[in-house]
Amino acid sequence: xxxxxxxxxxxxxxxxxxxxxxxxxxxxxxxxxxxxxxxxxxxxxxxxxxxxxxxxxxxxxxxxxxxxxxxxxxxxxxxxxxxxxxxxxxxxxxxxxxxxxxxxxxxxxxxxxxxxxxxxxxxxxxxxxxxxxxxxxxxxxxxxxxxxxxxxxxxxxxxxxxxxxxxxxxxxxxxxxxxxxxxxxxxxxxxxxxxxxxxxxxxxxxxxxxxxxxxxxxxxxxxxxxxxxx
Numbered sequence: 001x002x003x004x005x006x007x008x009x010x011x012x013x014x015x016x017x018x019x020x021x022x023x024x025x026x027x028x029x030x031x032x033x034x035x036x037x038x039x040x041x042x043x044x045x046x047x048x049x050x051x052x053x054x055x056x057x058x059x060x061x062x063x064x065x066x067x068x069x070x071x072x073x074x075x076x077x078x079x080x081x082x083x084x085x086x087x088x089x090x091x092x093x094x095x096x097x098x099x100x101x102x103x104x105x106x107x108x109x110x111x112x113x114x115x116x117x118x119x120x121x122x123x124x125x126x127x128x129x130x131x132x133x134x135x136x137x138x139x140x141x142x143x144x145x146x147x148x149x150x151x152x153x154x155x156x157x158x159x160x161x162x163x164x165x166x167x168x169x170x171x172x173x174x175x176x177x178x179x180x181x182x183x184x185x186x187x188x189x190x191x192x193x194x195x196x197x198x199x200x201x202x203x204x205x206x207x208x209x210x211x212x213x214x215x216x217x218x219x220x221x222x223x224x225x226x227x228x229x230x
Contacts, residue, residue, distance in 0.1 A: 002052040004044035010036065039091070046086070050079050117186035118163075118194045119179075124154035163194035174198040 013019070013036050022031050054075050061073035083089070093099025130144035148155040160170030169189060173182050179197060186193030 002048055004040075004047050006040050006044045009040055013040075042086075043088075046083070046088075050082060054079060116192055117183060118192075119183070120159045120194065120196050121199055122156055122159060122196050123199050124156045158196065160194060160196040163192075163196075168192040168194055170194040170196060172196040172198065 014033055019031070019033050019036070022028050054073070057073040057075050063073065064071045087099075090097070090099040124146045126144040130141045133141040133144060146155045147153065158172070160172045163170030169186070169191065170193075171182055171185075173179060173195060174197075179195070182195045182197075186195060
């Protein structure tokens with residue numbers, strides 16, 4: 001049975017982030033450990049008593065499409081209604097708009113000005129899914145390579161422009177030699193920064209994670225090593 005890690009969450013909020021640091025923000029001056037405990041306790045109860053039992057119906061029934069729309073497994077609609085009735089979607093919203101004005105410590109980097117630098121490997125595809133399709137479907141793929149409908153050229157959203165629209169500095173690079181300078185520039189800003197790195201449409205840059213696929217074995221991660229629980 002699932003048990004929410006309330007103790008660990010309290011440690012992060014009270015010790016690592018610090019209640020007093022949150023209270024130092026004028027908007028959250030009334031925030032307290034008691035508020036934290038109340039919210040986490042109720043969230044844990046909802047997760048354990050309402051959401052966790054839905055795993056069975058979700059696994060056994062799944063979602064189904066019909067001409068009238070999508071039908072969710074038994075209990076999902078009622079759980080979502082309870083989620084809304086209890087005010088969870090508005091937890092971080094301002095009180096004057098019906099929210100509870102709780103600080104969103106798990107919010108976005110923009111809200112808290114965390115100096116994170118993102119690098120988007122823009123290969124004009126859902127490349128990880130494309131790889132699965134090609135592996136299981138004899139080299140075929142469906143709707144995972146993005147091409148312009150008129151020209152057939154590789155196409156993808158401008159992620160740097162999307163970042164700028166959200167108040168994050170964003171740049172686009174198309175030469176490998178420019179990556180190091182772009183990362184240094186992002187770090188130097190001390191603010192959120194996104195680098196949209198254009199790479200070949202058939203390139204899947206290596207990472208720290210790998211797929212474990214039945215019938216295809218397990219590949220080795222490019223960064224680090226595979227963790228094997230003892």
